Amino acid sequence: MKRRIAVFTGTRAEYGLLYWLLKELKASPSVDLQLIVSGMHLSPEFGDTWKAIAQDGFDIDAKVEMLLSSDSAVGVVKSMGVGLLGFADALERLKPDCLVILGDRYEALAIAQSAMIMRIPIAHLHGGEVTEGAYDDAIRHSITKMSYLHFVATDVYRKRVIQLGESPDRVFNVGAIGLEHFNRSPVMSYEELSNSLEFELNAPFFLVTYHPVTLEGEDPAQSFTSLLAALDQFPNHQVIITYPNSDNGGRTIIPLIEAYASRYPKRVKAIASLGFRRYHSALKHALIVVGNSSSGIIEAPSMGVPSIDIGIRQRGRLAAESVLHCPAHVLAIQEAIAKASSPSFQELSRNVVNPYGDGHTVKRIVEVLTTCALQSTKPFFDA
Template sequence: MMRKVAVFTGTRAEYGLLYPLIARLKASPDFELQLIVSGTHLSPRFGETWRAIEQDGFAIDAKVEMLLASDTACGVAKSMGLGTLGFADALDRLRPDYLVVLGDRYEALAVAQAAAVMRIPIAHLHGGEVTEGAYDDSIRHAITKLSHFHFVACEQYRQRVIQLGEQPDSVWNVGALGLENIRNAPRVPLERINEDFGLKLSSPFFLVTYHPVTAADESPSETFHNVLTALDAFPEHQVLFTYPNSDNGGDQIIQMIEQHVAKRSGVAWAVASLGMTRYLSAVEASACVIGNSSSGIIEVPSLGVPAVNVGVRQKGRLSAESVIHVGTSATDIRSGIEQALTEEAIVLAQSACNPYGGGATSERIVDVLLSAGRLGAKVFYDIPGAGTGAH
């Protein structure tokens, strides 16, 4: 009997990573794909990226509005509550056999907690990772504890999920799903990107994405001001900004981007969302990627481009040698960019080994779901010799 698999997406970046899995599920005769779309996808401020999902040929089975206008911590918490209400209705109507959730966003926690209460088995991607500079770190581990299937990006993360009490035979090291896009997604010429977004980019240029830090002693506005100051030290380079996520403090970052772009007309541009294929293409055409996005850690190393990771948001996440980690001062950021532009860094980026693999991730996930039998209650896994009173 055909099984129904609901895939949740709440942000443009998450959808881009999920694309190969969504496409494989849609093409499979063994599964009925259901898409639940929420978060920034439905927001005009973030580009209404649900339209791109439909343009890719996917039907959206449920749209769940959840974002409030406020980007304060209280506003984000209330958005989670609204999301849970909407997800409960959507899941009750769709009645999926499995729910696929990727990552560590608060939107994902909202849908996961609804699914757990409704006894819908959750397949979680990218568990076991550590990002000490964002409350996403706690959210990721919480989703792990709500989930039955765990698809992690490397062996170190597999061991961490097991350490959290998950049965070893429920945790699969399948690599990072986003690297499948790098292998298979078509590339878009820079001229086409310019045409699509009204830009005038030419090499060399920097691609910049900075997200607010939400769980560490780092001022997002101060750090981003220092990023902008550092960029001004490279007048020969154009700059393309993409918007941050809808975290608390994100609106201020967007305002700072828009003010900077207005002051540097013809040199700097901002795009709410490039989309997956245009983003990968822009990375390949750039001199380096700057900011604190997970893409700089996980995907960019496989594109042969140096990445400058700013501050503590991604602290604790495994990274390739081509990723340059810097502090938050303008001097530190400028030094990191200077290093990324050296011949040594460029050569290293083109040969660096990405610890997140790069195989047939979506195929492996689908195979596991296909072979899954009836799931019973979760049983906590105690690591032998740990937590049992043994000495």
Template sequence: MTKPRICVTTGTRADYGLLYWLMHDLHDDPDFELQIAVSAMHLSPAFGETVRFIRADGFKIDAEIPCLDDDDSDAGMARAFGRAVDGFRGAFEQLEPDFLVILGDRFEALAAATAATFLHIPVGHIHGGEVTLGAMDDTFRHAITKMAHLHFTAAGQYADRVIQMGEAPERVFNIGAIGLDNFRRLSIPDRLELMRELEIEPEREYMLMTYHPATMDSASPVAALEQVLEALQSFPDLAVIITKANSDPGGRKINARLETFHSQHRDRVRLVASLGQLRYLAAMKHARVVLGNSSSGLIEAPAVDVPTVNVGPRQLGRLKAMSVIDTVEETGAIVRAMTEAMSPSFRDAIKDSAPPYGRPGDATGSLLSVLRKIDFARLLQKPFYDLPDQALKE
């Protein structure tokens, strides 16, 4: 009997970090054949060419779909989307996967789902049902949900929302946040090892910062970033580890400003395109505070009791733990939020909290147990599910 071919798509350092154990376990599972399709930021030197991390982890890459160029304007990203759709189309025609796994909400994820729809390939979507009103990814995520045939959500409320969108309950599985498996299964470097690798004084405390464009915000992303950088001046004793912005519209402008900031503060600022999975998790686990607007500050940081200062509207609408402090993009407000987050009383208060995405578990195992029971050929027959109290009347 032919083993089902499961194709996993990844376009960024972030989603690869979340998908690592799923890829690892699919590769080792005798019941499946793993295929890997890599696209977007992974293949771009401007964003660290992070495909090298996937290869270094021992994975065979079955398809590469380059789609980015130097234009990250709205129109430029629309053109990148078109290239990605055609690239995935070609890759899927060659690989002929029986099932496609897509995580999240980025444009290349939508492109993969679009190509799969035309080629009648069933899709499993991870992290559907979430809301991030400050980014166009919010629209992409819900579009992928309607193209998908199985859904693996990170919280019960998100599972309910996917069902609300017309997806049959028997196709929706609340497995928790899959990226949290990393804290249980990886050997994360200790603090001294991390400090040594980043050339930071061992006794110095630090913050971890990632700031992406809020693509639905009319304000300039660089103008908003200036408020964040100005706030950092109020904490001169803290080192700052910064990972660069993603390829969303405005990302390159943010990264250019961060380069300048780094050049002016080399004594305490470390700026990298990507830390890699292990170092990023270590940097988060040992940080005094996580600053910025990345989803990792809302999902992974609370799972290890690290406070987060979430800046601006990008994550507006997402479930948030007690350890997350929201603030507007204004220097004084950011300073106040940082001061509160780093206070001993705040750290003590969040230790016994229950993060909405849970603690490290076995989301990967839960997902695989679903795939073992699925007849992939029958997934394409997808009904629309009406909520019982809202069903259309004859």
């Protein structure tokens, strides 16, 4: 009998990371793949990215509407409540043998709670990591404690998951799943990327993604305005800016992005969602990745591209030498961009070793998912 494996996705970035895992599970003769789509995917405001999932040839087995049009912490909590209702119905109908969840988003926490109460074993990807500037940090560790199987990105993170009381024989260091793209996904040429964006790329460009910091009380608009002011100091460089995620504070950034792109139509391209192929192509051709997205830390080093991590959102995450950290202040960002643009730092970045693995992760994950015994309960492991 085929094993029913459900995979959850709530954001464009997470789907891009899961793409090759979904392909392998769909192709496996021993798996009945079930895909649950929710969160930002179903929002026109964030690009209706569920359509891209369907265009990639995946059947969506459940769409769970949960995202309220709110930019507050209360709105996020209410969205989780709506999600719990929808996830309960979806999981009851699909009855998966296992639920795969990646990362640390509040959408993921909502479905993890549902699965845990309904005694559905959870396989969690990217546990054990630390991002001190976002409530994602607490969410990630909470999902770890609700999960039975753990697929982590480094030995440091494996030790941390074990430290949380998880048995070592259920914690697998497979590397970062997003690096699978560098071995299997074709990259657009510079010209193809330019045509796809309907934007003439004719100068070195920065790839920018900035998400709100959900802890520490930082004003996302103020920090993002500092970033834009720093970018203004490099008028001979173009900028591709993607929308932030749907965390509280994210919607205050979107109008700033659109206004900036309108002010410099030949220099700046704003886009709600690049999709994973265009994103990785832009990453490959970018001079620098700028912002506070995890991709700048985890994926950019494998492309040999330097990245600038702004502020505290990713503080505590393991990073390669090609990642520069700086506070969310104009001068600091400006100095980091200048350093990352220098020939010496560009050369260092091209030869850096990425601590997140070799990109051969999916087959390791599928082997465990299809062969291991699954349980919904587990003892606490005392190291």
